[in-house]
Amino acid sequence: MDLLRSMEVLVAAVEAGSFAAAARQLDLSAVMVGKHILQLEAHLGARLLQRSTRRHSLTEIGAAFYEDCKRVLEQVRWAESAVERSRAEPQGLLRISAPITLGHTLIAPMLAQFLQLHPLVRGDLHLSDSVSDLVGEGFDAAIRIGEVGDESLVARPLRPYRMVIAAAPGYLQRRGRPEHPSELPRHDCLSHAVWQRRSEWTLSDGSQSWGWPEQARLSCNQGDGLRAAALQGLGLIMQPEVLLAEDLRQGLLLPLLTDYLPAARPVHLVYAADRRQLPKLSRFVEHVLASLGRES
Structure with a gap:
């Protein structure tokens, strides 16, 4: 046995x-x-x-x-x-957990670059919006959005997680451009399905707050689905900046209500303190901080 x-x-x-x-x-x-x-x-x-x-x-x-x-x-x-730990060259399996949108837009390509730099390391990237148990699930490190409450973990700050509100030029030509959050209920808005149960992102001018409309023209449990609908001109979208950055750069989507955007959230790379000596992990931490380190 x-x-x-x-x-x-x-x-x-x-x-x-x-x-x-x-x-x-x-x-x-x-x-x-x-x-x-x-x-x-x-x-x-x-x-x-x-x-x-x-x-x-x-x-x-x-x-x-x-x-x-x-x-x-x-x-x-x-x-x-x-x-x-006794070897200088990083090697072995590196298991990383990350939120879905941030994971596939930034972490996945960055991990691919890291694996190309270190051919003896194998990667296992788990994308989930649930908070992973690093020790219990055997992860070397995780990317977490929001404050880190676990004092047993080392938390290295990364660039904040920002939201963007946008729409396709065709939609704005048909329906007009909203200039204030109070106008959102009169527009077709696209919502993440989680927001139907737990609305967390709020718009604000510093003294008053507005929530994203609960009545959505389309709701979806993945940001990519909402992005595809927005590009087709279906309505207004509020999604992470990392997901929409290229569409905004190309003018396929236009930014809206920039003075009322939700406050950015902190992002951290976390790992157990007693694993920091592993070459595969220490080099990965260095790689992440060089790529996504907190803005000065």
Whole structure:
């Protein structure tokens, strides 16, 4: 029995939510995942998971063992990394987590440049607007928008995250150009689907605030979908500057309401303090700061 492998499978099954999802993550069959769990239970003489036809949940003993497994696996990863820390040349797998829009517009091409500079490093970029657990999910570093509340992480400031309001010239010719946020309800506005549940971006003149209209001509859960609709002249868009920068430069979209834009949000590159010695990570941090370091 490979005890460490079985512990890894248990952690994956719990965090993925099902044997099938863990199997896909670990490149195993669901049957093999189940066998690893059974071997663990036989080895320990205790049931770790309560199983039903649709789901499984940790027993009390299983919950305690799961937490211990995560700590053991992290220590194993740290021990393995000691060899890498002794090498001057960055190498190995570099796992990065980033928000979707910022990730595909800036982080993905920047990571590609880094990998070209360091051919012994392999990259794994995970794009999600959920906050990742660096230790639990095995990420070396993450890009986070907003304040960082975890004091266990090193947080290096990057360029702020700014929003832009824009529309295609054709739309403005048909519907006119809004000069004040109070005019937005009379326009066709394009909204991110998340804003329908949690409106966070507000326009302001310093004394009064306005929200982006809840009644949208089109809502979409991806900024690229809204960008495509805006380029077709469907309506006004409010999206990150990094997503619309090239369209604005080419005049395909025109900026609007620049005096009322939402306040920029801080962006940080974060990583665990005890991993800063890894050559692949330290060089990546240097690369990111050189490319996206906070503006003076």
